[in-house]
Amino acid sequence: MIPSAFAYASPATLDDALAMLARGDQDIKVMAGGQSLIPLLKLRLANPAVIMDISRLNDLRRIEHTPVSVRIGGLVTHDQLLNEDPVIRTWPIIEDAGEDLADPLVRNRGTFGGSLAHADPAGDWPAVALATDAVVQVRSVRGVREIAAKDFFTYLFTADVADDEILTHVELARPEAGTVSAYVKIAHPASGYAVAAAGVNLTLDASGTCRAARVALTGVATTPLRSVAAESALEGTTVDDDAVRAAVEHAADGVDVLGDGYAPVEYRRHLIGVVVGRALRRALDRRL
Structure with missing residues (x-):
């Protein structure tokens, strides 16, 4: 058309x-x-x-590194982000999510910030933002607002950006020592979008105990979201096989799972546990 x-x-x-x-x-x-x-x-x-x-606003194309965070400009392209070595080394979850993200043409034109603002419930970057506790900055003539990723995705293809606002930056705090992350997706064979996907970010102390867990889901509901039940199953444990099984078992708790002709509700609910388990094991394999 x-x-x-x-x-x-x-x-x-x-x-x-x-x-x-x-x-x-x-x-x-x-x-x-x-x-x-x-x-x-x-x-x-x-x-x-x-x-x-707004593609000519070059000030929004920068990736800025500070001792405590990285600020990703709203116009940073997928390809630019995926080729920023310090980012990839610090957040392996970003490289995971970008492994089969679209095609070269889209990766060179599409933007990280635009993807978040689009709020596709099956998108890859929203899960990364949720798992890393990203903070989204939006600006208007009224001033600047900073929005935690967990509050940013409000409904189907809807994000907390007002009509007079522009997403200018996304900030990721540098992870604490002992943090491991990963992203796993089961993609639709035609579109490549997530039928179910999980992004995990775990902070483990010297004894191996999980002090903080983030488990983000995409492709399974009307918005990208965090699995609070899976996070609770992990925090305070040594993330052994029993803890992983508990996280898998409870990953879909409280999630209003969507169904369609390709993945009915019960099948997609099962896939939530599959991707959460795979993402947790991939992240844990990255422990030094």
């Missing part, structure tokens, strides 16, 4: 973009890399009056 008619704007600065959004007199859709928005336009699932292309 052909998109419905729209006006095109390409602001020169972030301030210009925010000022345009603040006027509120037009239905404006912000476009970063366009790899999620353009298909929606072609299917006429999105029909904005104006497309605001």
